[in-house]
Amino acid sequence: MPGPRAQLLPEDAAIEIGLIAGPIHYDLLLPLTPEICSCFAFANKDGVAVDNPRAGWLFAGWGAREFYRALVHIPTLMSLYEAKSDFNIIHTCNDWISQTLRAAGRPMGVWAPTTLSVRTSLWWFAP
Numbered sequence: 001m002p003g004p005r006a007q008l009l010p011e012d013a014a015i016e017i018g019l020i021a022g023p024i025h026y027d028l029l030l031p032l033t034p035e036i037c038s039c040f041a042f043a044n045k046d047g048v049a050v051d052n053p054r055a056g057w058l059f060a061g062w063g064a065r066e067f068y069r070a071l072v073h074i075p076t077l078m079s080l081y082e083a084k085s086d087f088n089i090i091h092t093c094n095d096w097i098s099q100t101l102r103a104a105g106r107p108m109g110v111w112a113p114t115t116l117s118v119r120t121s122l123w124w125f126a127p
Helices: 034-039 041-046 065-072 093-103 115-124
Strands: 018-021 026-031 057-060
Touching (some): 034 041, 093 115
Antiparallel strands (some): 026 057
16 A cells, blocks of 8 residues: 655664554554654653663554553553544554554555454565
């Protein structure tokens, strides 16, 4: 699916990210490189110390605020930011992961609404 790609690094540079898989949901782990720290510097004012030298990764996901609060069990552990799009049966958290990976240059299936479809895309398009 064509679309803009994030340009955090030079075109020939690679960055390793992590995926956290649950039974119904995926989240991203972004390494706190200087470029990513710069992109997420706004979060420092909310207590997310992206520039802390001891921090190695930034947890990022797309889903219901209540889902994340229940997942962590400590409401003050993280800052939550409102999404710029709405969840619906067609556009799920897993489809957001797939679109985000695709925008970063990782080949993925056209539509991945479930964890199984994300896993299948990762397998099908494995380098």
